[in-house]
Amino acid sequence: MIWLEGVSYLRAGSPALEDVTLGVSCGELVVVQGPTGSGKSSLLAVAAGARAPDAGAVWIAEHNIAGLQASSLPYVRRNIGYLPPEPLLIPDETVLENIMLALAVRGEPIDTAEADARETLAMVADSAWEGRLAQSLSTGQQRLVALARALVGPPPLVVVDEPASGMGGDDREGIARALVWARDRGCAVLCATSDPSFAQILEDAGGKRIHLEGGRLAGGPAIGLVPTPVGLAGEGASEDAESDEGIRLSDRRSSSEESS
Amino acid sequence: MTVAWILRRARRPSASQRRVLLAAAGSFLVLGLVGGATVLGLRATRGWIGTVGQRVHVIAFLQDEMEPGQATQLTDLLRRRPGVAHVRLVEPSEALARLRDAARPSPAKGSWLDDLDPGYFPRSIEVALAPSTDLPQRAAELSGRLRGLAGVAEVDAMTSGVARLAAWVRFGQRVGWAVVLAASIVALSFLVGTLVRGRESRRRQAQVLLTLGETAGNIRLPANIALAAAGLAGALAALVVLHFAWPALLAAVEGTLGIAPTPGGFFLGCWESTVGLSAAPMLGWVLGYLSTPVSGWVDA
Numbered sequence: 001m002i003w004l005e006g007v008s009y010l011r012a013g014s015p016a017l018e019d020v021t022l023g024v025s026c027g028e029l030v031v032v033q034g035p036t037g038s039g040k041s042s043l044l045a046v047a048a049g050a051r052a053p054d055a056g057a058v059w060i061a062e063h064n065i066a067g068l069q070a071s072s073l074p075y076v077r078r079n080i081g082y083l084p085p086e087p088l089l090i091p092d093e094t095v096l097e098n099i100m101l102a103l104a105v106r107g108e109p110i111d112t113a114e115a116d117a118r119e120t121l122a123m124v125a126d127s128a129w130e131g132r133l134a135q136s137l138s139t140g141q142q143r144l145v146a147l148a149r150a151l152v153g154p155p156p157l158v159v160v161d162e163p164a165s166g167m168g169g170d171d172r173e174g175i176a177r178a179l180v181w182a183r184d185r186g187c188a189v190l191c192a193t194s195d196p197s198f199a200q201i202l203e204d205a206g207g208k209r210i211h212l213e214g215g216r217l218a219g220g221p222a223i224g225l226v227p228t229p230v231g232l233a234g235e236g237a238s239e240d241a242e243s244d245e246g247i248r249l250s251d252r253r254s255s256s257e258e259s260s
Numbered sequence: 261m262t263v264a265w266i267l268r269r270a271r272r273p274s275a276s277q278r279r280v281l282l283a284a285a286g287s288f289l290v291l292g293l294v295g296g297a298t299v300l301g302l303r304a305t306r307g308w309i310g311t312v313g314q315r316v317h318v319i320a321f322l323q324d325e326m327e328p329g330q331a332t333q334l335t336d337l338l339r340r341r342p343g344v345a346h347v348r349l350v351e352p353s354e355a356l357a358r359l360r361d362a363a364r365p366s367p368a369k370g371s372w373l374d375d376l377d378p379g380y381f382p383r384s385i386e387v388a389l390a391p392s393t394d395l396p397q398r399a400a401e402l403s404g405r406l407r408g409l410a411g412v413a414e415v416d417a418m419t420s421g422v423a424r425l426a427a428w429v430r431f432g433q434r435v436g437w438a439v440v441l442a443a444s445i446v447a448l449s450f451l452v453g454t455l456v457r458g459r460e461s462r463r464r465q466a467q468v469l470l471t472l473g474e475t476a477g478n479i480r481l482p483a484n485i486a487l488a489a490a491g492l493a494g495a496l497a498a499l500v501v502l503h504f505a506w507p508a509l510l511a512a513v514e515g516t517l518g519i520a521p522t523p524g525g526f527f528l529g530c531w532e533s534t535v536g537l538s539a540a541p542m543l544g545w546v547l548g549y550l551s552t553p554v555s556g557w558v559d560a
Binding site for chain 2: 048050071073074075076077078079080082084088089090091092098101102104105106107109110149
């Protein structure tokens with residue numbers, strides 16, 4: 001599904017990531033654990049197509065997005081459920097509208113989007129919040145809403161940065177369940193956390209844990225999931241990877257159905 | 261994002277965006293009023309000069325010795341002169357009748373006017389020049405030529421009144437232009453200021469949509485549509501206000517200045533209205549585009 005190959009990224013002139021190679025397949029959950037400042041957020045931002053790497057390649061469904069023009073990037077991003085470190089919500093719109101935005105961008109019909117958004121909100125947070133303005137929520141609640149928006153659909157690739165930051169026990173388990181739910185529906189899930197106990201919860205649920213320190217993966221440059229980008233086509237990329245609208249990723253539902 | 265989603269987002273602006281749109285519509289209303297009033301005002305002042313100009317005559321009083329045939333010949337010659345609107349030969353009997361008409365409200369003067377004989381009045385030729393901004397100069401030039409003619413006893417150019425009026429109208433137009441310019445600057449500054457204040461909120465919204473994978477064009481589209489609609493609404497409101505308020509305002513100004521009511525010219529024409537109703541949404545669209553900052557990479 002996603003393959004980062006020899007990725008390096010400079011943050012304010014100093015290296016945040018150095019020669020990182022990492023892959024996540026469809027139906028797989030990979031947890032990147034590392035202390036603050038280890039480069040987790042940079043890694044996830046590059047994987048989500050939010051930032052351009054300074055070196056290396058980011059293959060998503062056979063397309064190296066590092067080489068794409070800026071005008072093509074939206075067609076990649078809309079197939080990635082990305083939770084950035086700061087929950088990016090539109091403050092004066094309701095919780096439901098914020099979640100529905102992800103489906104609006106993908107062109108889902110409005111009524112379907114509304115139903116999906118309600119379902120995901122109920123799974124990740126509290127359905128009673130749906131009519132509240134995002135700005136009226138606490139930071140933790142905003143994170144949960146942003147996570148619901150990243151999972152709604154769900155998209156083929158889910159990239160979540162510190163989803164359980166500042167959360168209590170019940171919320172952490174709920175978040176872990178939601179990530180496992182996405183994985184079980186065929187999504188490739190890449191999660192970063194600095195919290196070893198949360199990483200353990202995900203590992204116990206079948207996730208693969210890797211460590212990132214000083215911008216490098218501990219224990220080797222790569223996770224040996226998929227050896228080359230070519231192999232990604234068999235894993236998740238559909239045959240209609242490119243359409244007239246632009247680049248589309250694999251259909252995680254059909255992938256999930258095939259695997260089951 | 262599909263058309264249905266874009267229209268939904270354009271129709272359902274957030275509270276802060278609603279304030280921006282209301283302020284934008286208000287600014288467009290002011291701009292529309294200023295623009296429309298300028299067009300109508302210029303038309304009215306041109307009408308005033310024209311109306312007054314048509315009433316002002318160069319009057320040539322003829323000597324008694326001039327034969328009626330010669331007077332008629334002179335009248336015909338003047339009629340063929342370029343820039344002359346119309347020429348009229350006034351006989352002594354008509355001049356006396358006019359004087360009596362003018363004196364009628366004052367009964368005291370009636371008795372001695374009754375004793376007057378038309379023979380006391382000279383025959384005269386009244387010349388009306390075609391209205392133009394240099395009417396006083398042209399009237400003075402014609403007066404000079406008439407004074408040099410044999411059989412002409414006296415010439416009254418009557419230019420000072422017109423010159424004064426023309427000067428006042430020119431002054432009024434200058435003041436009007438200054439007001440128009442000031443109002444336009446204030447309205448545009450308010451509009452731009454409102455959009456600049458809301459820029460941070462729109463930048464954040466654009467950042468969210470960019471992260472979700474929306475294209476730059478679609479991110480801008482709801483704001484473009486909403487501001488174009490605000491422009492159209494403001495321009496339409498201005499048109500309605502001018503339609504109902506302008507005739508009353510014009511009548512009040514003309515009444516104050518003692519000018520005869522302007523015939524027609526109360527309303528903007530089809531072409532003028534179309535230009536206004538097209539320009540305002542286009543300006544709104546452009547402002548919507550400029551006020552939504554979008555970049556390619558999320559943190560670029």
